[in-house]
């Protein structure tokens with residue numbers, strides 16, 4: 687484990703079952719939410735609500751929070767703020783959006799009400815200003831390519847590495863702790879699914895190479911990795927190889943005229959069949975690369 691439990695809740699969870707002879711038992715239900723301090727750090731936390739998670743950092747001059755993760759569930763956001771208040775009485779100074787997708791950034795109003803300034807990539811602001819989603823606040827400040835904020839003794843650096851899973855993804859890096867928080871464009875050990883549809887596959891590969899060149903050791907993903915583990919550079923390399931393999935195979939098929947139907951009905955990527963999410967994610971991967979190599983988009 688790389689994290690230390692701080693708080694959790696088991697909403698509507700029945701009492702623990704009495705001990706029974708060991709069988710390959712089902713996993714106990716997961717708490718609805720959890721807050722954990724990242725092991726080996728003084729002040730870096732992960733707040734998870736169901737299958738989304740965000741990083742927050744506590745400093746002597748205030749809190750830097752990320753991603754409110756409140757799409758369709760405002761209670762996740764009030765819970766998130768309450769969990770921060772359990773750790774510190776310091777004010778929440780910033781709320782940073784990882785990228786523009788609503789499942790990660792909807793629901794930020796309680797942070798704004800607490801006095802936080804919302805920061806996002808400039809493309810996120812452009813999109814949100816058009817969409818006017820009532821639950822998703824438009825950022826107060828933006829990042830173009832690089833920006834650093836310092837609060838207390840904590841330095842947090844934002845980098846925009848180009849197009850990938852979205853056109854607004856920021857990598858947030860804590861240089862002292864050698865930790866990055868990056869959402870959706872670096873899944874930890876799993877196959878991407880629905881998120882392929884509005885992605886930029888070729889540029890994505892380039893942005894992963896840039897992540898590999900950065901100085902960090904542990905990655906906090908926006909969705910928990912297997913066993914809640916954090917990511918490593920090996921995960922980034924493996925995922926880059928996955929994209930390259932998928933792209934190369936589907937390019938051949940596309941040039942033989944097999945997109946969309948034949949590829950979508952018949953193609954498999956057996957090398958990755960053991961990765962979590964393979965069955966669910968494969969159709970999205972095939973469709974996205976048929977879009978690229980069979981259509982030119």
Ligand SMILES: [Zn+2]
Pocket residue numbers: 785787851852869870881
């Ligand atoms: Zn996303």
